[in-house]
Amino acid sequence: MTGKKALLISMLILAGMCVLPLGLGIYPQHVLIVSLFYVMMASSWNLLAGYTGQVSFGHAAMAGIGAYASGILAAKAGINPWIGICLGTVLAALIGLGLGALCLKMGGIYLSLTTLAFSQILHIIIVNEYDLTRGTMGLQVPSLMAEYDKLVYYYIMLAAAVLILSILYRMIHSNLGLNFRAVQNDELAAKSLGVRVLQVRVLAFTVASAMAGFAGGLYGHYLLLVTPEIPSLDLQFYVLAMTVIGGMGSFIGPIIGAFALNILAEKIRDYGEYHVLVFGLIALVVARFAPNGLLGLWKKFKPIKPIQAVKQKAFPTP
Amino acid sequence: MLAISVMNGLVIGVIYALAALGVSLVVGIMNVVNFAHGELYILAGYFSYLFASALGMNFIAAMLIALALVFLLGIVIEVTLIRPTYGNDMYSLILTFILSIVLQNAYLLIFGPYPNKPPLWVKGAADVFGLFLYGNQRLAALIAGVAVIAVVFFIIKKTWFGRIIRATSQDREMAELNGVDTTRLNMLSFGLGCALAAAAGVILTPVFPVTPTAGVPVALTAFVVVVLGGMGSMWGCVVGGLLLGLVENLGAAFISTGYKNVFGFIILILVLLIRPSGLFGRAKV
Numbered sequence: 001m002t003g004k005k006a007l008l009i010s011m012l013i014l015a016g017m018c019v020l021p022l023g024l025g026i027y028p029q030h031v032l033i034v035s036l037f038y039v040m041m042a043s044s045w046n047l048l049a050g051y052t053g054q055v056s057f058g059h060a061a062m063a064g065i066g067a068y069a070s071g072i073l074a075a076k077a078g079i080n081p082w083i084g085i086c087l088g089t090v091l092a093a094l095i096g097l098g099l100g101a102l103c104l105k106m107g108g109i110y111l112s113l114t115t116l117a118f119s120q121i122l123h124i125i126i127v128n129e130y131d132l133t134r135g136t137m138g139l140q141v142p143s144l145m146a147e148y149d150k151l152v153y154y155y156i157m158l159a160a161a162v163l164i165l166s167i168l169y170r171m172i173h174s175n176l177g178l179n180f181r182a183v184q185n186d187e188l189a190a191k192s193l194g195v196r197v198l199q200v201r202v203l204a205f206t207v208a209s210a211m212a213g214f215a216g217g218l219y220g221h222y223l224l225l226v227t228p229e230i231p232s233l234d235l236q237f238y239v240l241a242m243t244v245i246g247g248m249g250s251f252i253g254p255i256i257g258a259f260a261l262n263i264l265a266e267k268i269r270d271y272g273e274y275h276v277l278v279f280g281l282i283a284l285v286v287a288r289f290a291p292n293g294l295l296g297l298w299k300k301f302k303p304i305k306p307i308q309a310v311k312q313k314a315f316p317t318p
Numbered sequence: 319m320l321a322i323s324v325m326n327g328l329v330i331g332v333i334y335a336l337a338a339l340g341v342s343l344v345v346g347i348m349n350v351v352n353f354a355h356g357e358l359y360i361l362a363g364y365f366s367y368l369f370a371s372a373l374g375m376n377f378i379a380a381m382l383i384a385l386a387l388v389f390l391l392g393i394v395i396e397v398t399l400i401r402p403t404y405g406n407d408m409y410s411l412i413l414t415f416i417l418s419i420v421l422q423n424a425y426l427l428i429f430g431p432y433p434n435k436p437p438l439w440v441k442g443a444a445d446v447f448g449l450f451l452y453g454n455q456r457l458a459a460l461i462a463g464v465a466v467i468a469v470v471f472f473i474i475k476k477t478w479f480g481r482i483i484r485a486t487s488q489d490r491e492m493a494e495l496n497g498v499d500t501t502r503l504n505m506l507s508f509g510l511g512c513a514l515a516a517a518a519g520v521i522l523t524p525v526f527p528v529t530p531t532a533g534v535p536v537a538l539t540a541f542v543v544v545v546l547g548g549m550g551s552m553w554g555c556v557v558g559g560l561l562l563g564l565v566e567n568l569g570a571a572f573i574s575t576g577y578k579n580v581f582g583f584i585i586l587i588l589v590l591l592i593r594p595s596g597l598f599g600r601a602k603v
Contacts, residue, residue, distance in 0.1 A: 049408070049412070053408055055408055055411045055412055055415075057415065102587065102590050102591065103590055103594075105594070106590070106594045106595075108407060108408065108411075109345075109349075109351050109407065109411070109549075110545065110590070110594075112351065112353075112411050113351065113541045113542075113545060113586075114586065114590070116353070116538065116541070117538055117541070117542060117582075117583050117586055118583070120534065120535070120538055120579065120583075121579070121580050121583045124576070124577065124579055124580055125577075125580070127576075128574075128576040128577065233419070233534070234419075237415070237416070237419045240412065240415065240416070241416070244412060244416075274427075276419065276423045277420060277423040277424060277427065280416055280417075280419050280420035280423060281420060283416045284399070284413065284416050284417065284420060287409065287412055287413050287416060288398070288399060288402065288413065291409060
């Protein structure tokens with residue numbers, strides 16, 4: 001797809017997304033808002049797992065950092081939620097920088113282990129520090145606007161998702177994105193070509209953490225209640241499943257996965273709390289048999305257009 | 319207080335060492351971290367509860383069957399999920415993580431959120447060195463844990479199979495050149511790693527009952543122990559496991575019980591800062 005065509009299609013989709021909630025009731029609007037939160041989470045996680053080959057299990061924890069930082073500042077110190085969200089984003093980025101610098105020099109497995117441990121520890125701290133976080137009861141946080149309106153929240157989340165996606169798109173299609181890919185494909189070869197592997201990895205981890213913190217802050221102020229459910233392994237698993245099922249390492253995959261799975265979750269909820277198990281089984285099958293996700297499957301079975309032969313001059317003979 | 323905390327630390331430390339040995343064995347040979355390790359630990363607990371409490375079998379028979387079943391399940395997991403990911407460590411991380419969530423939710427569906435507990439092996443309490451009274455079951459768990467660790471050390475250090483395992487974890491290609499069927503070895507050692515998780519499970523569940531998510535902190539501690547001891551080092555697992563068990567219990571007794579599992583994380587950060595290759599690890603080339 002050429003750049004112009006892609007831009008046109010994304011503009012059309014964006015226009016569609018703008019008018020989509022107008023005719024809908026409050027419940028479908030809620031589902032869309034939550035889906036947009038997951039779009040931000042899955043796409044930024046994809047930057048790590050799909051583009052630089054680092055599997056972080058602390059992405060939900062970073063969203064939790066953003067949500068709790070902003071929530072505590074707003075609820076306890078009366079700071080404007082928008083400033084709180086910015087501070088939460090910065091805090092998540094700093095923690096991401098620290099964790100990344102700490103364990104990435106030892107290789108990918110260490111990052112997975114450390115982020116998993118980190119998310120558990122964060123959970124324990126939140127549950128134990130009742131005075132500050134209200135533990136499992138959840139912390140009530142103020143709304144982003146004077147009068148709570150789902151439609152306004154929808155447009156805020158849409159704008160945030162577009163912002164995050166365009167930053168990601170620019171990053172991936174820049175020289176930096178090439179470095180990300182190089183580090184993922186062959187670390188040693190990338191190193192030999194002068195790519196600073198460690199810095200590239202830590203940078204990707206910091207950026208993704210900041211995005212998760214931002215998304216988490218917005219999400220908390222939308223729900224008006226920040227609970228340990230945000231930095232939980234379940235939410236981490238949703239993000240992972242959405243990315244894996246949609247298509248890891250592709251730009252559109254996680255977006256499709258986030259919408260599809262979140263809407264599917266709402267459907268399954270009619271029958272009971274089976275959606276995690278169902279997602280798990282689907283994700284297991286997809287990760288095992290179609291490692292590039294549904295998008296990869298579609299690409300695989302789509303009839304391939306014959307590539308036009310490039311007219312090339314023969315080697316000039318002296 | 320101090321003496322009893324040290325004793326508690328030793329008991330849980332031995333179990334940590336056992337769980338960590340399973341992780342370390344698989345990391346050493348396959349460079350795969352099994353994130354479903356804790357769920358297999360829990361599964362063995364459920365099996366021994368099911369066979370001993372619900373079906374009324376002898377507790378030793380129940381434990382042995384639980385071990386065998388988890389060993390077989392480990393082999394099935396290796397063949398169906400791990401084998402296609404050889405050479406791509408990232409996918410094995412993702413697959414085993416998904417597997418752990420699937421298993422947790424399956425347990426929740428089958429057994430419910432309530433704690434379940436297999437019967438005690440022995441009843442009563444014994445006087446330990448005239449210092450304090452200690453539950454016989456915990457003493458039995460300590461002895462059983464040490465015995466299993468001794469058996470594992472014997473297998474790895476003294477038998478032909480152990481020699482193959484050590485050779486392969488040192489240099490895979492060289493082992494292959496000498497006629498080791500590494501695919502089959504992967505399968506067996508993954509099953510053995512799962513069986514070690516199961517051994518930790520059947521030994522500890524009479525003391526600490528099982529719930530669907532009770533495996534997460536144990537597995538996490540096992541991972542911290544593996545990093546602390548040095549990836550792939552067996553003595554590292556034993557020393558690291560005991561150290562972590564002691565630190566957790568002393569910390570819980572003298573600092574805060576709510577933060578029991580946080581001390582392990584602090585140790586993990588210190589290790590990564592000061593000596594990333596772990597206590598007994600070989601420095602990365």
